[in-house]
Amino acid sequence: MAGDEEQLVHQNKQIVLKEYVTGAPTESHFAVTTTPVNLKAPEGSNVVVFKNLYLSCDPYLRGRMSAVHREGADKTDPEFTPYRVGSPISGLGVSKVVDSAHPDYKKGDLVWGGVTWEEYSVVENPKGIFKIPDPDVPLSYYTGVLGMPGVTAYFGFYDVCSPKKGEYVFVSSASGAVGQLVGQFAKLAGCYVVGAAGSKEKVELLKSKFGFDEAFNYKEEDDLDAALKRYFPEGIDIYFENVGGKMLDAVLLNMRLRGRIAASGMISQYNLEQQEGVHNLMNIVYKRVRIEGFVVLDFFPRYAEFFGKVLPWIKEGKIAYVEDIAKGLENAPAALLGLFSGRNVGKQVVEVARE
C-alpha cells in the first residue's frame, strides 16, 4: 500500500564524504549532493522527520574522517566512529520536528543532539536527541555554550581540574568553542587566567569580551616557553589542553607543583600523519603533575547540573558567548575545515535554516 501513503517530497541537500582523509582534509574530500526526501512520517512507524537548523563544527570530527577507528577507543563512542564514504557526515546540531509518527516527538518540537549534515533528516526511533529545555536563548547556543562544548568546558574545568581560588590558569585555543568558556569559568572561580589564540583580533576578544587577565598570539611567539614565563612568572597551576604538541611541551616546563592538566583535545595534531613528540614529560614526575584525559560523553548524564548553573549565568550576563556563523549548508565543509587553520572567531556554527 506504499503508493497510497501521503508523500511530501523535497530536495534534500547533503554533505557527503567522498574519500577517507590522510593528513589535512580539504574541501575536495566532500561533495554537496542532492537527493529526494519524503517529509511525511509514515503512520505507525516511529519515524521523526527533522528540519536541521544549526550544525556544530567541532575538531573531533577530524578523527571520524579517517578510515580507521581509533585504536583502543570505546567502540560505542559515536565521537570516534569513522564516517562512511559516500554517505553524509554527521555531528551535533539543533533541529526542529516537521513531522512525527513517534509518540515522544510532535511537530514543532525543538531538539539538539546527533544530526546528519543535511537539510532534512528522517530518523526511525531517534537516539541521542534531547528536547531544547529553554528556547529563550539563541537556538545555536545548543551547539555551543549550552551543548557539547559547554559541557566539556564546565566539567573539564570544575571536575577534572579541581580549581582553587587564586590559582593560575592557562587556556590554549582560548577563543574557541570551549576555551572562551573555560576562561570565563576560571574567572568565576576566582582564578588568574591567560589565554593563547592565533590572531590579534582573538587576543582582543579574550581580554575585552571574556575577561581573561591576559592573552597572547601564539603565532607571534618564537619561543612559547619564554612567552609562558612572561605571563606566568609563578608558573601554571591548571592547563586546559586543547592543542597538544609544542604548546603542551612548553606548558610542561612551566607547570607548578601539583598542577593539573585536563586534556580535552589536541587540535594541532589531528592533521599530522606523524604526531609531534613531547619531550618534557619528566616534569610531571618531580612537579607531581596530573594529566587527565576526558571525553565529554561521560559527563552528559550530569547535563541538568550543568544547565542549572550555566543558563542563569547566560541570562544574568555573567557568561558571554561568541559564535562564528556560516550561512548555508553548502558552506559547511569550508566552515569545518577552517577550524584547523583557526579561521573561525569563536564557536563555529553552520546555519542551515533559521527555523
Add this chain to the structure above:
Amino acid sequence: MAGDEEQLVHQNKQIVLKEYVTGAPTESHFAVTTTPVNLKAPEGSNVVVFKNLYLSCDPYLRGRMSAVHREGADKTDPEFTPYRVGSPISGLGVSKVVDSAHPDYKKGDLVWGGVTWEEYSVVENPKGIFKIPDPDVPLSYYTGVLGMPGVTAYFGFYDVCSPKKGEYVFVSSASGAVGQLVGQFAKLAGCYVVGAAGSKEKVELLKSKFGFDEAFNYKEEDDLDAALKRYFPEGIDIYFENVGGKMLDAVLLNMRLRGRIAASGMISQYNLEQQEGVHNLMNIVYKRVRIEGFVVLDFFPRYAEFFGKVLPWIKEGKIAYVEDIAKGLENAPAALLGLFSGRNVGKQVVEVARE
C-alpha cells in the same frame, strides 16, 4: 679549650663529585678521597657520629649530578638539589651511631635516612634520619623494601594507581628496587601483572621469584607495541612508569579505557641531553587516561601505615626482595652508574661496612 677535647681520629674514605655531569656519567666524574675525621662527638654539641653501613643506589641521584636545579621543582626537595662539586655526594642509607652528644641518639642506635657517601659522617642536629624500627630483617632492607623504594612502590601503586582486582598491570624496570615490589603488590591485589626487564636472567627472576604472570626482555623486542599487544591482548589498566621515552609511547597505544599511569621516574631519559619525544599522548584523551607524577617524599608522613603492612608481608614470606650488593665504598660509583645500563639484578646497594 679545643686542644683538651678527646680526639679519635680515623681516615675517612669519601666519594666526591669532581665535576657536573652532562649526558652520561662515568667513573671519571667521581674521586675516592680520604680525609681525617674525629669520631668523638664534642660534649654539649648536639653532634652525632655515624658509621655508614649501606648506601642506596637510586636513579634519581643522576639529577643531582647536573649543575642546574630542576626548573620548577620544589627547592626544598633534597631529591632535586644539585650536589656540590668537590664535596662528597649523598643519598639514602643505613648507619650506626658510634658516638653522640645529641639527646635523641645514643651509641649503637641503628638509623636510616639521608647519608653522605663516606665511611663516617659527623652530623650536627641530624635531620631526615629515622630509627630502624625493627632490626630483625637484613639492615640493607631499609635502603629498599623498607625504605624509599618500598614507600614509592606501595603508595605509587595502591594510592596513585587505585588498582582493582582483575586489572591488567604493566611494570617497566620490573626487577629493579621499585618494580619488583610493584609486581608483588599487584599480585596481592589480585591483578594480572607483566614486567619488562633487560636480560634473560631478570625475566626469569620476575616469573620464578616475584610471581609475575609474564615477563619479557625489552632489549629483544624490536617493536615494543607488538610486544605489549602480545602480553596484553585486552590492553593495560595500570602502568607503573619507571622508564619513559619509547616504552611510554608504546604503553600509551595499549592503555585501556580509564587506565592509570603512575609516573615514578623515567630512567631512560636521565642521561640524554635532549629528551626523547613521546608521540602518542592523544591516546590519553579518548581513552580517558590519567597520568600522575608523584614524589615519594610526599608519602613519608605515612611511613607507619606502609611499615605496618609490608613488614608482616616480609616476615610471612608474602614479599620477596632481591638485592645486588656491591662491597666496599670504593666500588660505589661503579655500582651507581650500573643502574643506567641495567647491570644490577635487583635493588643496588653498596655495603660500606657490615656493622
